[in-house]
Amino acid sequence: LDAEAFAAAATLARELAGAPPAxxxxxxxxxxxxxxxxxxxxxxxxxxxxxxxxxxxxADNFARGPALHARVTAAVEPYxxxxxxxLFQVNQARWSLDRQELAMLERRGEKGLAWHMRRMLRAxxxxxxxxxxxxxxxxQIDLAAFxxxxxxxxxxxxxxxxxxxxRLADDRFGSxxxxxxxxxxxxxxxxxxxxELRDAYVKRQQVPLMWxxxxxxxxxxxxxxxxxxxxxxxYDRACGTAPVGGGGQAEPTGQR
Numbered sequence: 130l131d132a133e134a135f136a137a138a139a140t141l142a143r144e145l146a147g148a149p150p151a152x153x154x155x156x157x158x159x160x161x162x163x164x165x166x167x168x169x170x171x172x173x174x175x176x177x178x179x180x181x182x183x184x185x186x187x188a189d190n191f192a193r194g195p196a197l198h199a200r201v202t203a204a205v206e207p208y209x210x211x212x213x214x215x216l217f218q219v220n221q222a223r224w225s226l227d228r229q230e231l232a233m234l235e236r237r238g239e240k241g242l243a244w245h246m247r248r249m250l251r252a253x254x255x256x257x258x259x260x261x262x263x264x265x266x267x268x269q270i271d272l273a274a275f276x277x278x279x280x281x282x283x284x285x286x287x288x289x290x291x292x293x294x295x296r297l298a299d300d301r302f303g304s305x306x307x308x309x310x311x312x313x314x315x316x317x318x319x320x321x322x323x324x325e326l327r328d329a330y331v332k333r334q335q336v337p338l339m340w341x342x343x344x345x346x347x348x349x350x351x352x353x354x355x356x357x358x359x360x361x362x363x364y365d366r367a368c369g370t371a372p373v374g375g376g377g378q379a380e381p382t383g384q385r
Contacts, residue, residue, distance in 0.1 A: 132170035139167035155218045162215040165207040172197075172204035216348075220254060227251055242294040243365040246358045249289060249316045252282040256323055257351040264344025266337040270330065279323050286316050311364055315357035322350050 142163035146156040176197045179185050186194065227247045234244045256278035259270050289295050295313055326343050333340035 130170040130173050132174065135166055135170045139163040142166075152222055155215075155222050158211070158215040158218040161207070162211040165204075165211045168204045169208060172200045176201055216352075224251070224254075241365065243362045245285075245289045245292060245294050246316075246361045249282065249285045250355060250358045252278070252285050253316070253319055253323075253351060253354055256282050257348060260326065260347040261344055264329075264333070264341040266333050266340070268330070268333065268340070268344070272327075272330070275327060275330075279320075279327060282323065283320055286320050289316060311361035312357045313361065315354050319350060319354045322347075 140163075142159045146159040146163070179193055179197055227250065231244065231247055234240065256275065259275040259278065261268050261270065322343075326340075326347055329336070329340040329343045
């Protein structure tokens with residue numbers, strides 16, 4: 130693990146927890162999460178060196194193994210204990226902010242890139258919350274609710290695909306560093322993943338490994354989509370995109 134990257138993430142989480150605006154639930158959850166991720170690289174990298182190609186584990190007949198395993202467990206358990214509570218609080222805050230921004234955009238008649246992406250993110254989350262942290266063979270989820278959530282998300286993806294917002298035709302923004310081009314195919318990719326997860330869940334008794342692997346990565350896939358949505362919203366703000374279905378042509382968002 131890249132120790133510098135983990136340390137930077139932990140530092141940023143602590144800084145954001147103390148920065149305005151105050152969001153007490155998110156801030157309280159961020160600090161222990163920052164502490165937890167800061168401890169991961171040392172334990173994992175020590176174990177990786179020991180079990181690596183150098184063959185140290187073979188030379189001492191795994192003598193250091195138990196102590197290393199205990200250190201890895203001691204690092205992982207706080208991460209697992211703080212990861213989901215932190216993400217839950219962030220999602221709660223995101224839900225509130227998304228709802229406010231969607232209402233603002235709709236009042237202005239601006240149904241452009243940010244509007245589409247925020248709607249799809251909410252629907253994607255409604256589907257992702259049905260998925261377990263670990264995909265065991267005996268996992269039980271509400272399949273009818275999961276199917277309904279996938280259908281709702283699919284409808285929004287299709288609406289987005291048919292909109293001009295799904296194509297960033299104005300390439301003059303693409304080369305500017307302040308306007309990194311988001312992956313606008315990300316919502317469609319996540320829809321494919323949700324459908325594959327659904328199939329893997331149905332077949333989990335016969336093919337458990339497929340379900341276990343896909344369920345393990347499900348929330349990671351959701352947060353990869355989240356990152357692309359945030360990038361698209363920032364693109365919209367910094368570079369401006371013409372609203373779709375609104376009352377005429379608006380000025381670039383970044384100039385407001």
